[in-house]
Amino acid sequence: MAYVDLNPIRAGIAETPEQSAFTSVKQRIETPQEQDAIALTLKRFDPREAETVAISYDLHDYLELVDYTGRAIHPTKRGYIAADTPPILVRLGIDTDHWLQLMRPQGIHIATVIGHSTRIEDYLKRHQQRHIAGATQLKRLLQ
Numbered sequence: 001m002a003y004v005d006l007n008p009i010r011a012g013i014a015e016t017p018e019q020s021a022f023t024s025v026k027q028r029i030e031t032p033q034e035q036d037a038i039a040l041t042l043k044r045f046d047p048r049e050a051e052t053v054a055i056s057y058d059l060h061d062y063l064e065l066v067d068y069t070g071r072a073i074h075p076t077k078r079g080y081i082a083a084d085t086p087p088i089l090v091r092l093g094i095d096t097d098h099w100l101q102l103m104r105p106q107g108i109h110i111a112t113v114i115g116h117s118t119r120i121e122d123y124l125k126r127h128q129q130r131h132i133a134g135a136t137q138l139k140r141l142l143q
Helices: 024-030 059-070 096-103 117-126 135-141
Strands: none
Touching: 024 059
């Protein structure tokens, strides 16, 4: 997946994964936990599930893997993420320390959605909900 998600960077079409049009990584960044919106096309990430149900990996870790791999420079290949480009979680405005705290068992105890405030607002409207579990923690995470 990471290889395919990095194709636009390797081809020199995009500089970062979040700028890569028509890739699963961009789609996942834009709708990270709104799995109902992408369920028909992408398998969701969930390290607690069996691989037949979901990708047994954390989305956070996958984004870092793609970012790290995209920085590899090969003498016969063009395109890479520049060394002076901030890490992907910084570029997306995600506080890594708070993210890790939030993802621990004592973090959010109820299933919730995670994403930027505009995406969460859209999610709430589509599902006719007023609030989500862990909203205070999410606001601190994605300011």
